[in-house]
Amino acid sequence: MPSLDQIFALNGGALQLRAQRLNMLASNIANASTPGYKAQDLDFDRAMQQAQNGGSLEQAMTVHTGYRVPLQPSLDGNTVELSVExxxxxxxxxxxxTTLSFMQDQVSSMRRALKGE
Incomplete structure (x- = not known):
């Protein structure tokens, strides 16, 4: 029988990566008018793949974080394109x-199983 860590590892990792990406995107939005600010993003798919292949989440976040190349560069050096962000x-x-809802469903199913429903 798999441990709880094994059951929740995939979705828990996905939540952590998505939360990190939300923080990055929020920072980009907040700095949309800051001269010289360089928009960053996390390649979620590649980071998740690396984490699933045994890499740590922290390492996956670091390796797969990069600067966004703007479609229309700003004269002040800011690379945030607000509509894209x-x-x-x-x-x-x-x-x-969606990932959080899936995890909640898993917990609900486990509770029902433990209650014998």
Whole structure:
């Protein structure tokens, strides 16, 4: 029988990576008018793949974090494109919520099984 760590490792890791990405995207949005600010993002898919292959989440976050290349560079050196960041933030927030709901369903199923329902 798998341990609770094994059962929740995949989705728990996904939540941590999604939360980190939400923080990055929020920082990008908050600094949309800061001259010279360079937008960062986390390649979630690659980071998650590395974590699943035995790498640590921290290492995966570090290795797969990079600077965004803007479609239209700003004259002040800021690489934040507000509409892009807002769209990515909304998409990532929905994916975070979906993963959280899946984990809640897993816990509910385990509770019902323990109660013999």
């Amino acid at each position: 807002q769209t990515l933030f909304a998409e990532n927030a929905i994916q975070y919520r």
